[in-house]
Amino acid sequence: MFFNNLKPLHGNVYVNETWCKGCGFCVQFCPTNVLDISPGYNAKGYHPPYAKTPERCHNCLYCQMICPEFAIFVKGDDECVKGETNQ
Amino acid sequence: MNKTKNGGYAEAQRVAADPKGVDAGAHFMDGDHAIAEGGLAAGCRFFAGYPITPSTETAERFAERAPEVGALFIQMEDEIASIAALIGAAWGGQKVMTVTCGPGFSLMVENLGLAAMTETPMVIANVQRGGPSTGMPTLTAQQDMMQAKWGPHGDNAIIALCPDSPQECFDLTVEAFNLSEFYRVPVIILTDETVGHMHEKVVIPPADQIPVVPRNNYKGPKEDFRPYQFDCQGGHPMTQAGDGYRFHITGLTHNERGYPAATAEQNKILLTHLIEKINGNADQIIRLDEDQIEGAEVVVVSYGITSRIAVKAMQDARKEGIKVGSLRLITIWPFCEKRIEEISSQVKAIVVAELNYGQMVREVERSAAGRCKVISVNSCGGAVHDPQEILDAIRRAAQ
Amino acid sequence: MSTLNDIAQFKQVSPMSGILRMERMPHIWCPGCGIGSEVNSFAEAIRRSGIDQDKLTVISGIGCTGRVAGYSNFDSIHTTHGRAIPVATGMHLANPKLKVVVFSGEGDLSGIGGNHLIHAARRNMDMVVICNNNFTYGMTGGQVTPTTPGGAIASTTPYGNYEYPFSLPFLADAAGATYVARWTSVHARNVTQAIEEALARKGFSFIEIISPCTTLYLRRNRLGDGVDWLQYFQENTVIKHGCDTRETAIDYQGKIVIGKFVDKQKPTYLESVDKRYVQVVGDDYQLYGKTVPEREAEEKAEQERIAARRAAALAEPEAGA
Ligand SMILES: Cc1ncc(C[n+]2csc(CCOP(=O)(O)OP(=O)(O)O)c2C)c(N)n1
Ligand code: SF4
Ligand code: SF4
Ligand code: SF4
Ligand SMILES: [Mg+2]
Numbered sequence: 001m002f003f004n005n006l007k008p009l010h011g012n013v014y015v016n017e018t019w020c021k022g023c024g025f026c027v028q029f030c031p032t033n034v035l036d037i038s039p040g041y042n043a044k045g046y047h048p049p050y051a052k053t054p055e056r057c058h059n060c061l062y063c064q065m066i067c068p069e070f071a072i073f074v075k076g077d078d079e080c081v082k083g084e085t086n087q
Numbered sequence: 088m089n090k091t092k093n094g095g096y097a098e099a100q101r102v103a104a105d106p107k108g109v110d111a112g113a114h115f116m117d118g119d120h121a122i123a124e125g126g127l128a129a130g131c132r133f134f135a136g137y138p139i140t141p142s143t144e145t146a147e148r149f150a151e152r153a154p155e156v157g158a159l160f161i162q163m164e165d166e167i168a169s170i171a172a173l174i175g176a177a178w179g180g181q182k183v184m185t186v187t188c189g190p191g192f193s194l195m196v197e198n199l200g201l202a203a204m205t206e207t208p209m210v211i212a213n214v215q216r217g218g219p220s221t222g223m224p225t226l227t228a229q230q231d232m233m234q235a236k237w238g239p240h241g242d243n244a245i246i247a248l249c250p251d252s253p254q255e256c257f258d259l260t261v262e263a264f265n266l267s268e269f270y271r272v273p274v275i276i277l278t279d280e281t282v283g284h285m286h287e288k289v290v291i292p293p294a295d296q297i298p299v300v301p302r303n304n305y306k307g308p309k310e311d312f313r314p315y316q317f318d319c320q321g322g323h324p325m326t327q328a329g330d331g332y333r334f335h336i337t338g339l340t341h342n343e344r345g346y347p348a349a350t351a352e353q354n355k356i357l358l359t360h361l362i363e364k365i366n367g368n369a370d371q372i373i374r375l376d377e378d379q380i381e382g383a384e385v386v387v388v389s390y391g392i393t394s395r396i397a398v399k400a401m402q403d404a405r406k407e408g409i410k411v412g413s414l415r416l417i418t419i420w421p422f423c424e425k426r427i428e429e430i431s432s433q434v435k436a437i438v439v440a441e442l443n444y445g446q447m448v449r450e451v452e453r454s455a456a457g458r459c460k461v462i463s464v465n466s467c468g469g470a471v472h473d474p475q476e477i478l479d480a481i482r483r484a485a486q
Numbered sequence: 487m488s489t490l491n492d493i494a495q496f497k498q499v500s501p502m503s504g505i506l507r508m509e510r511m512p513h514i515w516c517p518g519c520g521i522g523s524e525v526n527s528f529a530e531a532i533r534r535s536g537i538d539q540d541k542l543t544v545i546s547g548i549g550c551t552g553r554v555a556g557y558s559n560f561d562s563i564h565t566t567h568g569r570a571i572p573v574a575t576g577m578h579l580a581n582p583k584l585k586v587v588v589f590s591g592e593g594d595l596s597g598i599g600g601n602h603l604i605h606a607a608r609r610n611m612d613m614v615v616i617c618n619n620n621f622t623y624g625m626t627g628g629q630v631t632p633t634t635p636g637g638a639i640a641s642t643t644p645y646g647n648y649e650y651p652f653s654l655p656f657l658a659d660a661a662g663a664t665y666v667a668r669w670t671s672v673h674a675r676n677v678t679q680a681i682e683e684a685l686a687r688k689g690f691s692f693i694e695i696i697s698p699c700t701t702l703y704l705r706r707n708r709l710g711d712g713v714d715w716l717q718y719f720q721e722n723t724v725i726k727h728g729c730d731t732r733e734t735a736i737d738y739q740g741k742i743v744i745g746k747f748v749d750k751q752k753p754t755y756l757e758s759v760d761k762r763y764v765q766v767v768g769d770d771y772q773l774y775g776k777t778v779p780e781r782e783a784e785e786k787a788e789q790e791r792i793a794a795r796r797a798a799a800l801a802e803p804e805a806g807a
Contacts, residue, residue, distance in 0.1 A: 014488050016496045021517035023700075028713045029672070046517065050489075065530065065674035066716075068515060068522025070502045081490065081499045132774060133580055135572075154763040157772040159579050163572060164605040171569040171602075172576030175545070178563065179580025181774075201566050328561040328577060329584050331540040335507070335556055337564035346510060347556060347564075 011059025011074040013051050014081060019071035022046030026063035026072055032056045035063065096321060096371040099269045101298035104128050104261075108156050109294040118256040118282040119144035119186070121289045122212045123152065125260025126184045128297050131210070132158040133181040135172035137165055137191060140224040141280040142214035145186035166191035170198040173209045177202075178336065180327035182264060182302060186212040188280075189231055190221060192238065199273055200239030203361060205336040206271035206315060208302075208325065210263045213275055214283040217468035227280035228468030229391055229442035235275045236420045242358055244365035246372060247275040247420040249390040253287045259417070265300040266372065270321035270364055277419060279442070281392040281471060305332065314345040317356050319363035369421040376415035383412030385484040386430050388451055389440045390416040392471055397440050400477035409485045419447070424454040431455035436484035440464040440477050460484060504539075505529040507559045514553060518712025520671035520697025521551055521618055527674050528554075528589070528616065531681035536796025538788070542585045545574045547594035550624040550699075554589040568599030571606045574613050582612070582756055582773075583784070585685060592619040592694075593631040596652055600632065607661035607690050609755040614684040614691045617654060620699035628702030635738035639706050651736065655747050658692035659731040665691035666731065666748035670719040671698065673744065680746065689754050696742060709739075 013034065020042060027035045027049050036052040049072070051057065057074065064073045075081060108127035116124070123145045126134070134153070136146040146162070153160040159181075163169040166187055173183040187195065192213050202209055215231050217223030235247045246266050250256045256278060263274040305312060305324040312332045316323045326332050339347040340354045365372065376394075378401075380386055385404075389397045394415040404411045414430065416423060427450075431437060436459050439448040448463040455461050464480045466472055490496040497508040506529070515521050532539065539560060546555035548567035555562040561584075565573045570588045578586045588595075595603050595617050606613065622640060623629040630640035632652045639646055655666045665687060667680045677695055684691035698704055698715040709715060719742070726733075727745040734743045753761065760778050763771045770777060776784075 012488060014490045014496070014499075016493070016500075017489055017491055018493060019496075019512045023518035024711075024713045025518070025523070025716065029716065048489075062674065064501065065526045065678070066523050066672070067526065068517075068519055069512065070500060070506065070522065070526070073499075073501050081488070081495075133576070135576060154767045154771060157775055159759070159773060161575070161579060163575075164601050167569065168572035168575070168602055168605070171565065171572035172579070174565070175563065175573035175576025175578075176580035177576075178561075179543075179577040179584065181580040183576070183580075197566050198569060205563075327581070328543045329541050329581055333540075333559055333561055335562045335564070337556060338566060339564065346507075 009058055010077050011057040012077065012080055013054065013057055013063065013072060013074050015048055015050070016071040017042045017048040019069045020046055020048035021069050022048065023068060025066045025068065029066055030063055031060060032058060094322070096266065096269050096368065099265070099300050099322065100303070101265070102301050103295040104297035104299045105130055106294035109291060109297060111291050111293045114289045114291065115286055116253055116289050117144065117284050117286045118250065118253040118278055119214060119284065120148045121253040121256035122186060122260050122276060123148035124289070124291060125257040126210060126264065127152060127156055127158065128257070128291065129182065129261045129264035130299055130301070131182040131184045131264060132156070133173070133176040133183045134158065134160045134185065135163050135169040135176070135183070136185045136187065137163055137169050139188050139191045141216055141283050142186045142188045142212065144283070145212060145214070166194040167198065170195040170202070170211070174198060174202055174205070174207050177207045177209055178328055180302070180329070182208070182268070184210040184212070186214065188214050188216045189218045192231060192234065196234070196238035199245070200241060200243065201338045202273045203239065203243055203245060204338050207273070208267040208271050209273050210260065210267055211273060211275050212260070213277050215277065215279040223469050225280065226469040227392065227442060227471060229279055229393065230446070230468055232277065232419060232441070232443065232446045235277050242362060244362040245273050245275060245420060246270065246365060246418065247277045249277050249416060249419050250282060251391050251394045251415065252282065253285060253289045256282065257289050257291060261297060261299070268300040268302060271323060271325060272365060277391070279392050304330065313343040315343045317343055317360035319360050319367050321364055321368060366421050372418060372421060373423050374417040375423055375426060376417055378413040380412035380414060380430060382410060384410045384435045385438060385481050386412045386414055386434050387438045387440060387477065387481065388414045388416065388427070388447070390419055390447070393440045393442055396472045396474055397477050399474040400481060403474070403478050404481040407482070409481060411481055422450045422454070424450070427451055427454035428456070431458040434459050436460035436462055438462045438464060438477065438480045438484050440472060440480070442466045442468050442471065502529055505532060505559055506557050510557055513557055515550060516701040518698060518700035519550065520620065520712070521554065523671045523674060524616070524618055524677060524695050524697060525554060525557070527677035528681055530678045531685060534678070534796065534799055535682050535685040536792040536794070536799055537585050537685055538791070541583060542587065543577055544587050544589055545570045545577065546588070547590040547599060548625065549591035549594050551589065551591035551618040552594060552625070568594050568597070569602065570594065571599060571602040571615065575606060575611055578611065578613055579756065582781070583788070586613040588613060588615045590617065591624065592617055592633045592654065593623045596632045596654055596657065604657065604661035607658050607663040607692065610662060610664055610689045610752055612688050612690070612754045612756065614681065615693065616681065617692065617694045619654060619694050619696045620703055622699050622703040624699045624702055628699070628706055633736070635736055637738040638703070641706070653731065653734045653736065654692070654694045655734045656731040659748050662690070663692045663748060664689035664750050664752055667746040668694040668696070668734065668744050670696040670723060670742065670744060672716040672719040689752065
């Protein structure tokens with residue numbers, strides 16, 4: 001993925017809203033400001049992130065790496081997850 | 088509550104010892120060395136320890152023998168590290184042992200608790216010296232009987248064996264490994280400075296005459312894998328790192344999968360198992376050496392070096408016409424409460440001789456429950472009893 | 487952007503599946519705690535390394551960080567407080583084919599377990615030690631630790647810390663560690679790379695990762711939330727590879743020197759044992775029934791398999807999947 005291999009230039013972010021604890025790391029440190037805090041709450045009362053500008057995600061995976069809850073991951077265009085709910 | 092399943096300890100699978108670790112023949116050696124030889128014969132290939140008088144000779148013997156046997160010896164930075172390394176090495180697939188005495192054992196107890204909690208087989212020899220604290224490093228005592236069982240915090244059950252000779256140091260170390268493997272429990276060789284430093288003839292049988300309980304590693308399907316089975320029995324398989332089962336073990340209250348589950352209900356299941364797999368199978372575990380108890384009016388209860396002193400007192404008492412029998416505890420934990428109970432309803436009195444201020448006597452009193460007199464011949468340690476003290480107690484008991 | 491709120495499906499397709507014990511998620515760590523970020527890097531490093539995941543053992547002490555072992559889907563031991571390193575020593579020596587990783591907190595590793603840390607480093611015991619340094623005893627409510635910077639408030643230094651803190655890289659280096667690095671949890675890629683390097687080498691590797699304890703250290707010192715601290719890490723860290731570890735002290739809210747400080751080769755404990763015993767016993771010296779050349783051949787074969795798996799992992803369009 002990073003450092004030395006080629007990858008699709010566009011990524012799709014998957015968020016598990018249930019596990020998110022709203023720390024804001026993914027939102028704050030996404031290099032292209034793809035994500036934003038959603039106004040809604042999850043069951044624990046946290047605001048999970050959502051992709052405000054999904055087209056700008058270049059699949060760098062930083063949000064996935066920094067998320068302390070393992071609640072977010074990113075897949076290239078060619079390997080989207082089946083059964084997802086697109087918002 | 089326990090019906091022994093899995094055939095029980097008596098029927099546990101046994102194989103001939105690996106000849107590499109067996110220095111067969113007749114030797115003149117001390118108890119400490121015999122403990123190391125017993126470990127090697129039983130298949131122990133990992134020793135981690137820290138020097139302390141009067142136990143160091145066991146570590147030295149193991150260190151000397153390690154390269155030829157193909158075993159690993161490491162002197163750790165302290166006794167805490169030593170027992171911690173045993174836990175790691177046991178789950179790494181080896182049979183493991185260490186040796187120490189009071190001060191070192193005190194440092195070990197937290198991880199002795201972890202070993203019991205995680206059902207990790209290991210053998211720890213405690214060559215007792217006089218305490219408390221630094222006490223008398225070169226002088227004998229039996230002051231750590233209660234610590235062997237109650238050292239770790241929390242309720243607990245371990246097995247402890249008490250050799251009274253270098254030969255028994257060898258034999259019981261092999262036995263300790265076998266019990267430890269079967270019940271997946273730390274087993275303590277509770278000996279003392281006198282036996283540890285006593286030189287006597289030790290006969291090490293040829294490998295094919297030393298029955299050894301081999302490490303029983305789980306081999307079944309991954310989805311059925313459990314590091315534990317809480318059914319109050321021994322005989323369950325271990326697992327070793329690297330076999331692909333991805334075990335987890337923790338000192339936290341856990342379920343059979345090994346995962347933390349800190350609830351009162353789970354603790355009851357776990358604790359009942361840990362204690363009952365030993366206490367509930369005490370009949371299979373306990374070994375006693377009895378002499379002339381039938382028809383005796385007085386029975387002397389003792390263990391380890393004190394038993395050898397008591398023999399002289401009993402011979403003299405018999406010459407005086409007192410019917411005295413002897414109960415020598417080879418297994419001190421679990422405690423032989425049933426046998427004491429039986430004896431207490433047959434005799435006038437039980438004499439308890441031990442090199443401490445009175446530890447085993449409480450267990451005996453509890454088991455005798457007032458059915459006979461219990462006379463304590465205690466000591467502050469530092470030297471074995473004068474047989475005369477025991478004889479005097481027998482005379483008083485017979486009155 | 488998609489939400490995957492079907493937890494069962496999320497667990498299945500998550501890149502952490504297989505690496506974490508997904509059945510135990512969600513974990514107990516607080517919002518914004520840095521430990522989870524480090525675990526991501528750890529997971530990524532494992533995938534990239536090509537090591538046989540059945541041969542990886544994770545050992546932790548007690549503390550918030552100590553819970554890593556229980557969440558890792560490898561053979562794992564949650565030991566007593568401070569004793570992860572000696573347990574790992576036993577594990578490694580019992581079966582040298584295993585890769586042994588210790589993942590624990592700075593209080594665990596350098597306070598109560600400090601003696602084991604220096605001795606394992608001194609012996610160049612072959613293991614990877616990942617130390618989450620959050621400047622506090624997290625699990626017990628935020629007491630002062632051996633690394634808490636001077637002046638910082640902790641529950642047991644309510645008027646500010648007046649002790650001299652350890653610099654852990656200096657400690658590990660002085661004790662004999664052959665790989666020493668320090669990063670912060672915001673440096674996800676460097677952390678991944680450091681762990682990957684450590685997994686690939688032999689000897690005692692020590693990786694310190696400074697990270698936020700939001701609930702206790704940050705709150706008590708009024709340092710904001712996790713985001714504030716990760717920003718502080720970005721702005722106040724200075725990368726100095728090869729830096730003399732005597733220059734790595736950390737002052738309260740001061741600059742933090744990060745980088746790879748030590749990376750050198752010397753025989754490991756076990757290599758030294760082998761060498762000595764071959765001199766004593768001869769070439770047919772065996773450990774656990776295997777001679778040195780036999781064990782070396784096995785290791786070489788395994789290295790080849792690791793290289794192949796690593797190449798395959800790196801060739802995937804997305805190694806993270
Ligand atoms: C022998 C012992 N002493 C004290 C404790 C209590 N204790 C549990 S965790 C902990 C501190 C852990 O701090 P650290 O290693 O920095 O981990 P963190 O929680 O910060 O990740 C302490 C003191 C214990 N479990 N065992
Ligand atoms: S993968 Fe990179 S660009 Fe895409 S959302 Fe995550 S951090 Fe932003
Ligand atoms: S980093 Fe993870 S926990 Fe934090 S806000 Fe983003 S999704 Fe939620
Ligand atoms: S107390 Fe601190 S270290 Fe522990 S989980 Fe919470 S934030 Fe993390
Ligand atoms: Mg900490």
